[in-house]
Amino acid sequence: MTWAVRFEEVSKRYRGGGPRHASLREDLTQLGARAVALLRRRETVDQGRIALDKVSFEVEAGESFALIGPNGAGKTTALKLLARISYPTRGSVRFRGRVGALIEVSTGIHPELSGRENIWMYGRIMGMSGREIKRRFFNIVDFAELGSVLDMPTKMYSSGMQLRLGFAIASHIDPDIFVVDEALAVGDAGFQAKCVERMTALVNEGRTLLFVSHNLSAVETICRRGMFLLDGRVEVIGKSDEVLRRYLDWVDTRQLERIGREVQFRPSGLLRIDHVSFHDGTGIEKGVFRTGDDVEIRLAVTAEARIARPFFSIGITDGRPGSLILCSMLVDGKVPDEIEGMSTLACRIRRIPLLPRVYQVWCSVRSNHGYGEIFDGQIVGAFRVAETSLKFNGPGAIAHTTADAPIFTEYEWLW
Amino acid sequence: MNELVIKGNRPPGVLDGLREVWFFREVVWAFAERNVRLKYKQATLGVAWAIIQPLAFLGIFTVIFGRFAELSKGNHSYAAYALSVLVPWIFLQTAVSIGAQMLVLDGTLVKKVYFAREAPILGAVLATGLDFIIGLALVLIMNRYLGGRLAWTVLLAAPLWLLMAILAAGLAMTFGALTVYYRDFRYALPILLQLWMFASPVAYPLTAVPAKWRALYVLANPAAGILDAFRRILVEGVAPDGGLLFTSTIITLITAWVGYLIFKRMEPGFADAI
Numbered sequence: 144m145t146w147a148v149r150f151e152e153v154s155k156r157y158r159g160g161g162p163r164h165a166s167l168r169e170d171l172t173q174l175g176a177r178a179v180a181l182l183r184r185r186e187t188v189d190q191g192r193i194a195l196d197k198v199s200f201e202v203e204a205g206e207s208f209a210l211i212g213p214n215g216a217g218k219t220t221a222l223k224l225l226a227r228i229s230y231p232t233r234g235s236v237r238f239r240g241r242v243g244a245l246i247e248v249s250t251g252i253h254p255e256l257s258g259r260e261n262i263w264m265y266g267r268i269m270g271m272s273g274r275e276i277k278r279r280f281f282n283i284v285d286f287a288e289l290g291s292v293l294d295m296p297t298k299m300y301s302s303g304m305q306l307r308l309g310f311a312i313a314s315h316i317d318p319d320i321f322v323v324d325e326a327l328a329v330g331d332a333g334f335q336a337k338c339v340e341r342m343t344a345l346v347n348e349g350r351t352l353l354f355v356s357h358n359l360s361a362v363e364t365i366c367r368r369g370m371f372l373l374d375g376r377v378e379v380i381g382k383s384d385e386v387l388r389r390y391l392d393w394v395d396t397r398q399l400e401r402i403g404r405e406v407q408f409r410p411s412g413l414l415r416i417d418h419v420s421f422h423d424g425t426g427i428e429k430g431v432f433r434t435g436d437d438v439e440i441r442l443a444v445t446a447e448a449r450i451a452r453p454f455f456s457i458g459i460t461d462g463r464p465g466s467l468i469l470c471s472m473l474v475d476g477k478v479p480d481e482i483e484g485m486s487t488l489a490c491r492i493r494r495i496p497l498l499p500r501v502y503q504v505w506c507s508v509r510s511n512h513g514y515g516e517i518f519d520g521q522i523v524g525a526f527r528v529a530e531t532s533l534k535f536n537g538p539g540a541i542a543h544t545t546a547d548a549p550i551f552t553e554y555e556w557l558w
Numbered sequence: 559m560n561e562l563v564i565k566g567n568r569p570p571g572v573l574d575g576l577r578e579v580w581f582f583r584e585v586v587w588a589f590a591e592r593n594v595r596l597k598y599k600q601a602t603l604g605v606a607w608a609i610i611q612p613l614a615f616l617g618i619f620t621v622i623f624g625r626f627a628e629l630s631k632g633n634h635s636y637a638a639y640a641l642s643v644l645v646p647w648i649f650l651q652t653a654v655s656i657g658a659q660m661l662v663l664d665g666t667l668v669k670k671v672y673f674a675r676e677a678p679i680l681g682a683v684l685a686t687g688l689d690f691i692i693g694l695a696l697v698l699i700m701n702r703y704l705g706g707r708l709a710w711t712v713l714l715a716a717p718l719w720l721l722m723a724i725l726a727a728g729l730a731m732t733f734g735a736l737t738v739y740y741r742d743f744r745y746a747l748p749i750l751l752q753l754w755m756f757a758s759p760v761a762y763p764l765t766a767v768p769a770k771w772r773a774l775y776v777l778a779n780p781a782a783g784i785l786d787a788f789r790r791i792l793v794e795g796v797a798p799d800g801g802l803l804f805t806s807t808i809i810t811l812i813t814a815w816v817g818y819l820i821f822k823r824m825e826p827g828f829a830d831a832i
Contacts, residue, residue: 154566157830170740223829224564227672230826231566238562244671251667253592255599260592267588269671 146239147204147320147351148225153234155195155220155375194220196375197234202368204239204319207352209362209369209383211390217375218355219324225353226322240351243270243318245338252309254298258289261297265312279315286337287311314341320351339365360542363387387541388530391499395527398501399430402525411518413450414508417485418443419524434498434531434551441489442506442523449483453517454509457490459502461549466505467497473509496551498544499528569823572815575676582674589660589681594688608692612644619644623761634793638704639763642792643785645693646719647760650726650781651751653686657730658747661738665832675825676727679734683727690719697792709795718787718798721810725780728814731821738831739824759785776802780809 195217202208210218223229224236226244251268252261262283266276276283284290287307289300297305314337323342342365346352356362362369362383369386371378371393379389408416423429424437432438440457454473458466470490472478479488503525508518531551535544544551564570570578579586598604619640660678661668668675694715701708737743758779759767764786767775776782783806787798 158827227564228669228829230564233566235563235565237564239560242672251664251670253596255596256592260595264588264592267584268667268673268677270585270673272584 145204146201146237147206148202148208148239148353149237150198150200150221150224151235151237152197152199153195153221153224153231153236154193154197155217155224155229156191156193156232158191194375195224195231198372198375198377199234200370200377200380202351202353204351205349206368207346207354207366209366209386210353210355210372211357211359211362211369211386212372212378213394215374216372218372220375221372222322222324222353222355225320238320240319241270242320242322243316244322244324245313245316245342252297252305255296257296258284258287258293258300258308261308262312265309266315269313269316270318271316275317283311283315286314310338314338318350320353321345322353324355359387359391359546360539363540363542364538384541391541391545392529395499395501395529399525399527402501402503402522406522406524408523409521411516411521413447414453414518415445415447416442416506416518416521416523417445419504419506421524421526422489429526431527431529432495434496434528434533435494436532437491437493438495438526439489439491440504440524441487443485443487444482445485446482449481450510450517451481452478452511453482454478455488455490456507456509456520458505458507458520459497460505461497461500461502467502467549468492468495495528497528498549498551499530500545500549501525501527502549569826572818572822575674575818575822578674579676579680582677585673585677586680586684589664589678590684591681593656593682593685597685605692608689609696612641612648612693612696615644615648616641619761634707635705638701638706638793639789640761641700641704642697642706642789643760645690645697646722646785646788647755647758647781648693649686649690649719650722651755652689653683653723653726654729654733655747655751656686657682657726658733658737659744660730661734661828662741662744662832668832669829675828676731676821679730680727683723683730686726687719687723701793706793707795709791711791711795711797714791714798715788718784718791721784721807722781724814725784725810728810728817730817732817735821735824735828738828754779754781758782759789763789776805777809780806780813782806784810 198217198221210221212218220229222244224231225242227238227242228244251265253264256264262280263276266283267273271279284293287304287310289304289308289311292300292304297308300308321342323338339361342352342354346365352365354362354366366383368381369383370380371386371390373393378393379386406419418441420428420441420443421430421432422439422441423432424439426439442455442457446453454471455478456469456471456473458470459468460466470492503522505520506518506523507516507520509515510517531544533551535541537543601607603610616637620637623640624636657679660682661675664678667673668678697706698708698712700706733743733747737747755761758781764772764776764782783799783802787803787806790796790798
């Protein structure tokens with residue numbers, strides 16, 4: 144296969160910490176400083192923040208390629224280079240074919256001009272020829288749902304109408320290489336669906352698609368390959384499911400670390416929790432599990448005085464309000480007669496039915512008969528389910544198992 | 559399929575740039591059309607301004623300079639001379655000042671959509687051309703009353719305008735690029751243009767410049783020979799001074815080329831700096 148887009152060791156540096164206005168005075172002083180450095184044969188240091196650092200990748204013609212990564216990783220910078228808006232500082236960007244970007248251009252819509260005039264003006268500025276606009280004019284009008292107000296100045300339009308008009312124009316361009324930033328293709332849900340529909344149609348037609356998104360489900364269903372950018376560097380390039388896994392792995396690892404740091408064992412009256420650890424079925428301490436693994440949660444506690452019948456409860460949540468799983472002595476009735484001093488309790492959960500993500504564990508202890516709180520429900524630890532031993536083959540399997548409902552249950556569709 | 563390469567640390571070439579402008583000619587035209595439409599939508603008097611502006615200047619010039627100009631006066635009235643040069647001068651001045659602002663005014667588009675970055679500037683120069691045509695009609699009508707001589711030489715206004723447009727485009731590009739990086743030029747440019755007017759044979763004829771300075775004057779000011787040519791073809795009805803026009807053409811082309819070179823050099827940072 145031949146490539147359609149190629150990045151060769153592309154670096155991008157923004158002067159003065161980011162894109163901004165320059166000031167003549169500052170630049171002149173800098174120029175002076177550089178001249179002095181040059182005269183004294185000193186090295187001059189490149190100034191500014193590096194947004195992309197020697198990024199190389201190749202996108203084949205007809206392929207759909209995703210760029211994912213956290214905010215500030217360089218996705219938008221890469222996208223601007225792809226859309227030819229911005230230039231690389233080093234390296235080269237190569238294209239084979241006409242590039243077009245699907246972006247929100249309602250800011251470009253001119254308020255004094257009518258909807259019709261705007262379609263003619265901005266259609267051409269976006270890269271459509273006069274002939275193409277003529278052919279698609281009514282499609283654009285239909286898409287924007289603006290038939291009745293076409294000849295009114297767009298300043299009379301509602302902001303939603305302006306947005307639809309801008310988007311309708313942008314989405315009717317017809318390039319070989321299509322660049323889409325989900326963050327820019329804003330609008331109501333119906334419009335976003337239209338956007339995804341249009342993208343899918345283009346991919347099916349065999350156009351090359353470059354897609355930047357935080358919507359992992361869309362990335363997984365639309366894109367065949369992708370790239371995970373982190374701090375301006377390529378973390379991994381490959382098939383989109385692999386890339387997504389690595390990205391989610393990174394997200395969850397960081398989240399687990401953060402929660403681990405934030406956990407504080409606040410003493411609560413008589414009882415203190417000293418340590419919480421997670422173990423697998425054989426007793427080995429771990430932080431990361433797989434769906435269906437046995438998980439043992441161990442609590443090391445210290446009771447300042449003798450506590451009779453302390454009802455321990457452990458709850459597991461994925462961060463949303465409420466618990467997904469509750470393991471409570473108040474429910475199953477098994478409770479130690481008394482604790483005093485240091486002791487360790489363990490709660491063993493068999494075949495944990497949780498899908499990949501980070502889970503938090505809270506603990507509470509109630510006194511004899513369940514009345515009166517000895518230890519209030521605090522987050523005491525976190526563990527991670529990283530992958531599942533089960534095989535899912537659906538087109539949105541990774542995104543949905545990691546971001547949608549967390550409980551795994553066996554099911555089967557019949558027809 | 560032909561390949562497009564964008565290399566870092568290497569500004570786009572001038573020839574590639576011209577090719578790109580040709581590829582984006584419809585976009586140039588779209589910008590021109592938009593500017594014209596906006597102008598006549600936003601201003602109540604619309605077309606009339608293309609007439610009012612030169613007439614107002616003519617009034618001022620006649621009152622202030624009319625008397626001094628007596629000395630170097632030819633066979634035609636000062637008013638006829640002044641108007642015939644004011645119209646092309648106003649075109650040059652307006653095209654440069656509006657063209658230089660276009661990248662910033664259309665900043666949202668520049669930051670979001672790719673098109674040849676020359677397009678908004680060239681569009682503005684073309685749009686100003688409409689005012690020139692209206693102004694030219696005014697000159698031809700007024701000539702009768704101001705005592706000019708109408709001849710076939712009027713037709714030379716078209717190639718002369720083209721030369722003027724090339725000069726305007728080159729300067730608008732340089733100042734447009736500078737304005738993107740340093741907004742100071744927004745305030746400096748009107749002053750520079752005003753100074754340029756007094757350094758050009760607009761209020762006075764070229765013959766008013768002392769003979770020993772004239773060669774330097776024409777070499778330093780690409781507009782001088784062109785404005786003088788306008789005066790000759792519109793008022794006196796004679797062909798332009800060949801040598802003078804040739805010199806000015808060369809200087810104009812060099813100025814425009816250098817202006818475009820500066821633009822191309824600064825172009826890679828536009829989207830980041832706006």
